[in-house]
Amino acid sequence: MNAPEPTFTPNRMTYREACKQALREALLSDPRVFLMGEDIGRYGGCYAVTKGLLEEFGEERIRDTPLSESAFVGAGVGAAMAGMRPIVEIMTVNFSLLALDQILNNAVTIPHMSGGQFAIPLVIRMATGGGRRVAAQHSRSLEGWYAHIPGLRVLTPATVEDARFMLKSALADPNPVIIFEHVMLYNMEGDFPSDMKEVDIARAKVHRAGRDVSLITYGGSLFKALQAADALSSEGIDAEVIDLRTLRPLDTKTIIDSVARTRRCVIIDEGWRSGSISAEVGMRIAEEAFFELDAPLRRVCSREAPIPYAAHLEDACLPQAATIVAVARELVRPS
Amino acid sequence: MTKKVYLDHAHLLHLLKAMIRIRHFEAKCVELYQAQKILGFLHLYDGEEAVSVGVMEALTPEDAIIATYREHGQALARGVDPKCLMAEMMGKLNGCCRGRGGSMHFFDRKRRFYGGNAIVGGGLPLALGVALADKMQRRSAVTACFFGEGAVDEGEFHETLNLAKLWRLPILFVCENNLYSMGMAVERAEADIDFVHKASGYRVAGEKVDGMDVVAVESAARNAIDRIRSENDPYFLECRTYRFRAHSMFDAQLYRSKEEVEAWRKKGPILRFQTWLEANRLIKPEEIAAMEKEIDFEIAEAVAYAEAGGLEPISELERFVTMDEVPA
Known part of the structure; x- marks a missing residue:
């Protein structure tokens, strides 16, 4: 042993x-x-x-x-x-x-x-x-x-x-x-705190509070979203980052509350865009917070192709912090 | 070595009655189907009664059952209340599954009846888990896993037999070989139609048994269960049988001849057993008449219970999608 x-x-x-x-x-x-x-x-x-x-x-x-x-x-x-x-x-x-x-x-x-x-x-x-x-x-x-x-x-x-x-x-x-x-x-x-014993899986988590745009994501894309939020911050854009944590059942309230504060939203999802969980999140916002929005909903998802082997192709296929920054920037400060 | 079935008069009557109950129950289901009181699929067990009745005789209440979508016979032979089954057939709240499962999905927790399963082969892995849970909890129960020969075409059969042997799980595999998976004749689907041989490929011991002979099935099942318990190993029974009616109510039976069906009907499990009992003066005509009367009364009661049953309120539709707790 x-x-x-x-x-x-x-x-x-x-x-x-x-x-x-x-x-x-x-x-x-x-x-x-x-x-x-x-x-x-x-x-x-x-x-x-x-x-x-x-x-x-x-x-x-x-x-x-x-x-x-x-x-x-x-x-x-x-x-x-x-x-x-x-x-x-x-x-x-x-x-x-x-x-x-x-x-x-x-x-x-x-x-x-x-x-x-x-x-x-x-x-x-x-x-x-x-x-x-x-x-x-x-x-x-x-x-x-x-x-x-x-x-x-x-x-x-x-x-x-x-x-x-x-x-x-x-x-x-x-x-x-x-x-x-x-x-x-x-x-x-x-x-994590040494006296921590459990987590509440019913709630999404606001990892970083912000006023200008909500970056809603989960799993492996969370840290890309946090990196993007740092980069946006240096440009004077204050991004909120939400980790969904539980994809079913979705904590719709945390999503809606965030969007009601920031009025702009980018959903980041490593799944393919069509029929994805990002589509579900977006539709819930459309159903429940349509009039809170100041800009169209946007998404950063994987490209609609099988994930390739070659490094440059795989990187281009998956959501990346730079893409999130570009999409969020365009949403907050349309060119 | 081979264990004889103790054929006293009461037991003979019991076997015959159990088979006639299934036959008459299903005949009533056909009537109710034609009257559109039973909807959807209806896969009759007609002709295969000896398999369930024989196997269930060898099981104790502690043993577990994994069934197929042709499970009316398996459920009745296990002793599930015909009233709850008929109500389930009619989609009523007082059905065994509150009308959510219907003909192909009878469940009865109290009788360790782990469900009819309408995915061919889908029940086989469940048998692994139930048997493993019993073994890990130091219970001596055996899991009887029923499946048709069509399930042998599925990967689950092969994965399951391998794991059952590898982990030495107490499973009785009961292959109900009725020669057709829907319309596909067994010799057109299988490169090797010797299923016992296939099981032996996973080092699971087994034997063929005449699935039209209830005493032969019971005897084989009793020996198999004894062997499973004593040798701590799975066992495989191929029960050669035949379904007299169509695969389901939508089947024009273009794949087999009327003559073939008629020839098998002459070998039918009820006809054969009853004829043998009568020829050997083991049963009196009035005993058969009384038995049939009792069964028909029981079925009439089941129909009345089902007819009187209410409907699950639509407000309850999503209940049990997620459970609030694990039932004790």
Whole structure:
């Protein structure tokens, strides 16, 4: 057995470590919790999130699975129906398509279709997003698709704090929850107060208050939006940055309140523009705050193409801080 | 080695009655469908009754069931209340799922009936999870997982059998091979139609059983369950059977001949068992008459219960989309 991990005291750690400590806490606090997924055990996790958990908790609770996404996600659904609290890791959102039938037709459908006889307290974690030069089949951002589905809760921790504490909220939810961890965040370091024990997943968070324009985003785009806000600030434009945190159910109130203050809005979403979560956010603003707006709604999304391998093409495909700055500037100071 | 089914008079009557109940229940469903009181899909189990009845005899109340979309027989044989099932067929609030599931989606938590599933193969991974949960919670329950031979075409079958064996899960795989997946004849869909052989590819032991012979099915299922419990391993039963009626109510049956259907009807599970009982003087004509009368009374009661049932208020439509708590 490895040396024990520090027990939840450090308040500065990487996003990866925060994910791991969240899993450890869950395993230590509830004997019904167990983990399933590809290479989570001996390999230590594709992104090294689960490294050391097999040695600490053993093979019964840290279950390496074969490459059978549909079977092990469905097994998670069945185990949740029969009294356990499974946490299933799908290596990346791209592979979750192989398990989509189990997620959509079973996990989110059975509670309603059985007339409330069964709940499915299942947590699915998966990596999402681009930026690692691994081409289209490993770089998609499909969290917006999942946010389309009634019955799911969709969490997108963008900070170390949320990576550390959203899992606890997810496990407390009697419904299926998907946690999307953006691949570019695992090495990011961050702080949270040492006495912090949980986060409220019902609310979006205003990361930076501003008067001139709201930058609304989530996940891997949060830090691009914060960078953009810094750059805009040097030009005298005061941007507000909102982290949606939970894509379903959306915290519409925080969005509307922000837009009512700034009267301008750019939505930044790594998903494709057409039919995206940014479209949903924009439409809610149009429905509920149309007359608060001083300018048309704008979006910065991924280009509508499979994410290419070549670095210059991938960078051009994904939302970037410079694009956000340009779009926000044009909105506040039309040329 | 092979365990004999204890065929006392009461048990023989019980098996026959369980099969006739399913047949008559479904005949009433067809009437109600024609009267447009049952809508949507209606996949009849007609001809396959011996499979469910035989397998359920081998299960205890602690065991779990994963069913198919042709699950009227599976639910009735498990002992789910025909009243709640008929009300569900008619989309009523007093149905087992408050009218949200209908014919293809019966659930009964109390009887560990984990649902009819209308995605072919979609129930197989659930069986893994239910069996794993039982095993991890140190319960000795077995999960009986029903599926048609069409599910063998799906990846879930292969993924599930592999994991069941790898993790040594207590699952009884019950392949209801009725020879057609909708209109696709098994030999037109499968390069290898020996399903026991396929299961053995995952080192899951199994056997073929005559799915038209209720005693043979019960005997095989009892042996299989004993083996699963004692050897801590999954087991596979291929029950060769036949559906006498169309795939669903929308099927013109262009893919098979009337002669073929008639030939199978002569081998029907109820006809065959009843004829055998009569020939061996194990049942009296008046016992059959009394049994049928009781069943028809039970079904009439179920219909009356369903007819009297109210409708789920539309204001409740979104209830249970998310649950407030995990039911105890």
